[in-house]
Amino acid sequence: MKWNEFGAWGAQVAAWAQDYHATVGERPVRARTRPGEVLNALPETPPEKPEPLEQVFEDFERIVMPGITHWQHPRFFAYFAANAAPASVLAEFLAAALAPQCMLWQTSPAATEMETRMMDWLRQALALPEPFAGVIQDSASSATLAAVLTMREKALNWTGNTRGLAQNPQVRVYSSAEVHTSVDRAIWIAGIGQDNLVRIPITGAWRGMDPQALEAAIRADLAAGLTPAGVILCVGGTGTGATDPIADCLAVAAKYGLYTHVDAAWAGSAMICPEYRHMWQGVERADSIVFNPHKWLGVQFDCSAHFLREPDDLVKTLAIQPEYLKTHGADGMINYSEWSVPLGRRFRALKLWFVLRAYGLENLRRRLHNHITWSHLLHDRIAATPGFEIVTPPMWSLFTFRFAPPGAADADALNLALINAINDDGRIYLTQTRVDGAMVIRFQAGQFDTTERDVMMAYDVITELAAQLA
Numbered sequence: 101m102k103w104n105e106f107g108a109w110g111a112q113v114a115a116w117a118q119d120y121h122a123t124v125g126e127r128p129v130r131a132r133t134r135p136g137e138v139l140n141a142l143p144e145t146p147p148e149k150p151e152p153l154e155q156v157f158e159d160f161e162r163i164v165m166p167g168i169t170h171w172q173h174p175r176f177f178a179y180f181a182a183n184a185a186p187a188s189v190l191a192e193f194l195a196a197a198l199a200p201q202c203m204l205w206q207t208s209p210a211a212t213e214m215e216t217r218m219m220d221w222l223r224q225a226l227a228l229p230e231p232f233a234g235v236i237q238d239s240a241s242s243a244t245l246a247a248v249l250t251m252r253e254k255a256l257n258w259t260g261n262t263r264g265l266a267q268n269p270q271v272r273v274y275s276s277a278e279v280h281t282s283v284d285r286a287i288w289i290a291g292i293g294q295d296n297l298v299r300i301p302i303t304g305a306w307r308g309m310d311p312q313a314l315e316a317a318i319r320a321d322l323a324a325g326l327t328p329a330g331v332i333l334c335v336g337g338t339g340t341g342a343t344d345p346i347a348d349c350l351a352v353a354a355k356y357g358l359y360t361h362v363d364a365a366w367a368g369s370a371m372i373c374p375e376y377r378h379m380w381q382g383v384e385r386a387d388s389i390v391f392n393p394h395k396w397l398g399v400q401f402d403c404s405a406h407f408l409r410e411p412d413d414l415v416k417t418l419a420i421q422p423e424y425l426k427t428h429g430a431d432g433m434i435n436y437s438e439w440s441v442p443l444g445r446r447f448r449a450l451k452l453w454f455v456l457r458a459y460g461l462e463n464l465r466r467r468l469h470n471h472i473t474w475s476h477l478l479h480d481r482i483a484a485t486p487g488f489e490i491v492t493p494p495m496w497s498l499f500t501f502r503f504a505p506p507g508a509a510d511a512d513a514l515n516l517a518l519i520n521a522i523n524d525d526g527r528i529y530l531t532q533t534r535v536d537g538a539m540v541i542r543f544q545a546g547q548f549d550t551t552e553r554d555v556m557m558a559y560d561v562i563t564e565l566a567a568q569l570a
């Protein structure tokens with residue numbers, strides 16, 4: 101295939117995508133593929149000779165499409181949404197066509213300067229104060245890793261990278277057990293070790309960290325000669341939306357001089373709405389905050405917004421400048437590769453620019469507010485339905501429930517059976533989690549084009565299939 105055919109193919113793909121989105125709601129949300137089906141449909145050896153793109157495209161429809169789970173389906177209520185608004189897809193198309201490597205300012209000044217401006221737009225949208233500066237990471241996992249490395253280096257007086265951990269005191273990091281597994285992996289990769297990730301007990305309906313227990317754990321470690329380095333807090337944890345009392349926990353961390361990172365990967369998007377900001381009240385005292393516009397805000401994967409109160413700490417931890425990466429004559433410029441673990445970076449700011457302009461904050465706020473309102477309505481209906489019980493209350497648009505009709509012997513098995521029946525049915529897609537050991541069903545609304553009717557259809561599907569099982 102040559103570039104002179106690109107226009108025609110590009111137009112065909114664009115028309116295909118528009119048609120796909122017009123009808124995606126009629127497809128079963130979760131793929132019905134059996135394990136190995138796609139693998140077996142793909143030839144075992146690569147082609148020696150070129151094949152016509154018509155054939156490749158036909159095979160895309162025949163082999164790939166049946167194996168797709170439709171994340172852009174309006175009744176995708178599983179995990180968290182991974183939205184891709186049309187304006188974002190267009191920007192991604194342009195970024196793919198330009199394909200610049202945006203590691204340094206000079207490797208595409210527009211990408212760096214656009215990133216600086218977009219991150220400041222997001223900072224204002226979230227009402228974070230000015231000292232915060234941002235970088236776009238590929239994922240929240242990367243942002244958390246960068247923050248953990250920074251807390252380690254700060255606690256070790258910047259000697260971890262040079263001397264290694266064996267020659268240094270034992271570093272300790274604190275979080276509740278409700279944080280995402282990316283925290284555990286950051287701790288492993290940073291060489292801190294899982295045993296030094298101290299789990300602080302949670303309390304209350306928000307399943308948040310107990311600040312007094314946090315302080316007690318820090319004091320006990322200090323008394324034992326260990327080196328407390330940082331605290332990782334969550335706002336909208338993945339299982340149930342668990343949210344730590346941010347102001348109180350940050351105050352404890354500040355008292356002991358610990359670096360703090362707030363993981364708001366999902367719920368951070370909701371903070372563009374002033375009415376939800378009380379849920380992370382005090383967050384301006386954090387050192388590092390991450391949220392994913394690639395979840396709820398409509399900007400497609402990958403686009404993780406990482407805010408830092410003092411970027412110098414992060415740069416001191418991660419920057420390395422061999423001669424071939426120096427930009428002589430432009431040394432004051434930001435090189436965002438010094439703010440992240442990978443060197444190479446895509447032009448991710450472009451899709452933020454397109455989305456923020458194409459929808460405007462007002463429209464985005466209304467969408468998120470609607471998702472949350474409809475989710476509360478569904479919650480109220482399920483709570484009022486005999487045989488069902490709410491397990492955790494709505495945190496933004498996420499709540500968990502359980503089907504527990506009187507006399508049900510094995511409630512875990514019954515709820516697993518219900519979730520399987522729901523997902524085989526195909527009209528909606530839900531996932532499960534465990535709360536205090538019990539199997540529960542999660543519901544979250546957040547797909548960009550979901551409607552109140554879509555959310556209410558979830559009620560019909562859930563109750564209809566539960567009645568068949570009971």
Ligand SMILES: *Cc1c(COP(=O)(O)O)cnc(C)c1O
Pocket residue numbers: 180238239240241242280282334336337338363364365366392404
């Ligand atoms: C989704 C999620 C993550 C992981 O996000 P990635 O961008 O996929 O790394 C981390 N923390 C929370 C709370 C999440 O919901």
